[in-house]
Amino acid sequence: MTAAIAIPGDRDGAYLHQDRRGGVAVLTLSRPASRNSLSEGMMSALSEALARIAVDSQVRAVVLTAEGPAFSAGHDLKEIQAHRSDSDRGRAYFESVLARCAALMTAIVRLPQPVIAAVEGMATAAGCQLVASCDLAVAGSAARFCTPGVNIGLFCHTPMVALSRSVSRKHALEMLLLGEWVTADSAHRMGLVNSVVESGQSLTVALEMAQRIAAKSQVPVKLGKAAFYAQAEMGLDAAYAFASEVMAENMLARDADEGITAMIEKRPAHWEDR
Known part of the structure; x- marks a missing residue:
């Protein structure tokens, strides 16, 4: 069973694809023109999909992946900048978007079923937060991770929450303070991902892992x-x-x-x- 959910109002014609493979639900971010950034629409679609999965006894594990050359570039900065001209300089909007993102990440952690990220390409800022929020993660060898906010005057405060609960404090602070790219192998060493596989094979390996979990009570x-x-x-x-x-x-x-x-x-x- 496959379904493609269009993201209403998205300028890039984005979709969230949902596929059922036995007891495993596969959620695929399909917003490649924007590097699968987490727009308001994409976050809402993901949250709604997870809410349905949470009460679906036929789903025993979840794999989260993405189309295109990037896993996720994090928040949609064009959406954010568009609210700088609001009467409060965007504060209310910023707080709303960040609360929505926090709710999404928390929903992954609190989902009854295990969630496995299958990562190819880059995962930056809230995209890296998304990986860190998943229970397990498999990365293609060319995957890269970054919390680059410090480089543009914006510390990655909310990605910090998930990252600091996934890796050691010193590794988290290294990523947050330097804002530099971390290779898949380094992410594995840090504990951000469970394994590194041949480029392009992360989904296959994540599915195999999910199916092994699905076979258990x-x-x-x-x-x-x-x-x-x-x-x-x-x-x-x-x-x-x-x-x-x-x-x-x-x-x-x-x-x-x-x-x-x-x-x-x-x-x-x-x-x-x-």
Whole structure:
């Protein structure tokens, strides 16, 4: 099943393509003329697609990719500059756009299903934030990453939130303060991406990874993803108490009983997602 959602009012005739491959939903940014920048329309389309996926029990994993030579150049700066002449010099508009972007990134983290970014070409500013917000990421060898705001008098404050939760502080600050390009191999070393593959193969590898996740019981996958992000914000004692409670709940699930029994009996498990 494939659907192409037109972005209303977009000057570049942009689309968000949605494709279903078994239990994997593939979302493809298709705004190549603007390097897949995150216009208001594109962010709305992505947010709406994720909201539908969140309640779709048939979707077990998501792959996020893009058409053209860039993954995403971040915010649409032409949209932003167009509001400089507003009576408040654009403040209300800037706050609205940034809130919309934050909601999109948060929706990825809070989505029950794992989200894997398949990155070819450049991912800059909010585009890099998009990669950092995904649970996993696969990069083609020619992919490049950057948070260049500091070079144009605009520190990448909101990309910083996702980036600092994906890589070490010193690596995040290196990217944020220097605003220089980071190669796919360096991004892998930093932990921004999980693996680097031959250029043009990131989608294939991300799909294979998503399909392996989709083959598992969704009880531990969904409980585990939510618990991972929740405990990461806690102190050590609180994190252990929380994780123990969630794991005890997981142990009571039918699929946990089935999985353990299957392992003891040395046979394949039969999942029912409950």
